Amino acid sequence: MAIEPRRMTLDEFLALPEEEPALELEANGLVTQKVSPKGKHSSLQRGLIKLFDALAQPRRIALALPELRTVFGGAAYVPDLAVYRWDRVAWTSDGEVPDDFTEPPDIAIEIVSPG
Numbered sequence: 157m158a159i160e161p162r163r164m165t166l167d168e169f170l171a172l173p174e175e176e177p178a179l180e181l182e183a184n185g186l187v188t189q190k191v192s193p194k195g196k197h198s199s200l201q202r203g204l205i206k207l208f209d210a211l212a213q214p215r216r217i218a219l220a221l222p223e224l225r226t227v228f229g230g231a232a233y234v235p236d237l238a239v240y241r242w243d244r245v246a247w248t249s250d251g252e253v254p255d256d257f258t259e260p261p262d263i264a265i266e267i268v269s270p271g
Contacts, residue, residue: 162187166230178223178234190234197269201236204265208239216242218262219253226257226264239263 163185172179177190193201201222208220224238238261246254 166227166232169232170227178225180234181232183229183231191269193236193267194269197236197267200267204237208237212239212242218242219245221253224257224261226259226261228258228260233264235261235264236267237263237265239265 164181164187165185166181169179169181169187175189177192179187179189181187205220205222208218212218212220218239218241220237220239222237223234225232225234226238238257240257240259241262244259244262246257248254
């Protein structure tokens with residue numbers, strides 16, 4: 157369901173149910189909805205993930221995660237690709253990727269589709 161842009165607090169935003177495509181909260185409180193990706197967008201996103209996985213993950217340099225909600229600075233974004241330096245990931249005690257990321261990514265990639 158598409159939403160009309162509106163303003164709310166971070167707590168109000170985080171209490172909303174998840175939607176597809178994802179909702180994002182700007183630092184000024186404006187809520188927007190991402191555009192649903194199409195084939196070329198998804199293919200480029202997949203290629204970038206494969207590139208980061210091949211080059212950075214085996215050497216424990218960086219971790220690339222698609223469509224990860226990151227909450228920081230009073231905002232909540234879902235970049236197409238969030239890349240964190242390996243040493244900045246708050247790994248769980250089991251060595252797994254955590255569910256919540258509360259620091260901005262080192263690299264945030266947003267793929268802009270034509271039109």
